[in-house]
Amino acid sequence: MNVVISSIVPGGAGIRVFELRACDAGPLPAYAAGAHIDVSLPNGLTRQYSLCCREPSGNTYRIAVKREPQSRGGSDWLHAQAQAGSVLQISHPRNAFALTANAGMHLLLAGGIGITPILSMAYELLRRGQPFRLLYFVRDDSSIAFAEELTASPLAPQVRIFSGLSPQQSAAAIASTLDADAQLAADVQVYTCGPGAFMNSVVELAQARFGVASVHKESFSLTPPGPSTAAFVLRLIRSERDIAVAADQTALACLQAAGIEIDCSCEVGVCGTCRTVVTDGIAQHHDAYLSPAEKLANNCFMPCVSRAATAVLSIDL
Numbered sequence: 470m471n472v473v474i475s476s477i478v479p480g481g482a483g484i485r486v487f488e489l490r491a492c493d494a495g496p497l498p499a500y501a502a503g504a505h506i507d508v509s510l511p512n513g514l515t516r517q518y519s520l521c522c523r524e525p526s527g528n529t530y531r532i533a534v535k536r537e538p539q540s541r542g543g544s545d546w547l548h549a550q551a552q553a554g555s556v557l558q559i560s561h562p563r564n565a566f567a568l569t570a571n572a573g574m575h576l577l578l579a580g581g582i583g584i585t586p587i588l589s590m591a592y593e594l595l596r597r598g599q600p601f602r603l604l605y606f607v608r609d610d611s612s613i614a615f616a617e618e619l620t621a622s623p624l625a626p627q628v629r630i631f632s633g634l635s636p637q638q639s640a641a642a643i644a645s646t647l648d649a650d651a652q653l654a655a656d657v658q659v660y661t662c663g664p665g666a667f668m669n670s671v672v673e674l675a676q677a678r679f680g681v682a683s684v685h686k687e688s689f690s691l692t693p694p695g696p697s698t699a700a701f702v703l704r705l706i707r708s709e710r711d712i713a714v715a716a717d718q719t720a721l722a723c724l725q726a727a728g729i730e731i732d733c734s735c736e737v738g739v740c741g742t743c744r745t746v747v748t749d750g751i752a753q754h755h756d757a758y759l760s761p762a763e764k765l766a767n768n769c770f771m772p773c774v775s776r777a778a779t780a781v782l783s784i785d786l
């Protein structure tokens with residue numbers, strides 16, 4: 470659907486907050502906290518942004534975009550080119566990061582721009598009247614997004630902001646919060662969004678205390694390079710073609726160069742759009758979309774980032 474940017478306001482250092490409205494000014498689809506939309510930009514790129522409205526229904530969406538130093542064109546365009554009145558195409562909201570229905574305590578941990586889905590969740594938990602705490606880790610005070618909302622009632626009593634901590638100090642703060650909540654509530658659910666290293670730390674500490682099923686994460690960041698970048702061959706079983714993937718190429722780029730149509734969106738292994746069925750060989754997963762169990766099952770992979778651990782990987786294309 471098409472939307473128009475109705476306002477742009479600064480949201481902290483290097484962050485712009487966009488309000489979007491339907492071009493016909495009608496209502497936008499409702500969604501649950503934690504949802505994101507795909508935003509198709511006029512430069513041909515598609516990027517995912519979490520919705521961070523106070524209310525998950527109404528006539529506007531709100532997204533916040535941090536200008537990434539290594540932007541491949543998404544955040545750059547939204548910072549340098551986008552202006553009020555620009556028209557964007559967006560998808561319906563999708564949610565792979567939903568809140569559980571109930572918990573003794575919902576612990577929300579955000580790092581940097583990862584505050585966006587976490588903010589929606591905090592508002593949702595306020596509406597539900599369910600217990601929660603929000604821990605927000607930022608590089609420095611100027612990097613705090615949504616500072617006014619987070620430090621004013623009604624969210625403020627549940628929010629703690631940690632500014633300028635080292636990774637070790639952050640891990641210690643997270644561990645002590647988790648330990649404190651483990652004493653207070655029987656069922657603690659943990660949600661985290663932020664840079665990869667931050668989320669890894671949260672996930673490791675939280676899973677050790679509350680188990681794998683109680684820890685939920687959302688990631689829109691670049692997947693770190695995998696351990697191997699060996700060349701391999703993609704065997705397309707339906708079209709009976711072999712496509713070579715060199716060490717410095719992605720499987721997706723090679724498929725596209727060979728004229729194979731394949732849906733894709735984020736191109737960094739987080740959205741699941743390019744999911745492709747594997748029929749033989751062993752995939753080497755580098756995405757942040759599939760669960761550990763799905764990766765072990767070895768029946769699909771994400772060609773935008775994932776590769777092959779065998780010389781040949783047969784896929785259902």
Ligand code: FES
Pocket residue numbers: 732733734735736737738739740741742743744756758771772773774
């Ligand atoms: S395009 Fe998003 S996971 Fe591949």
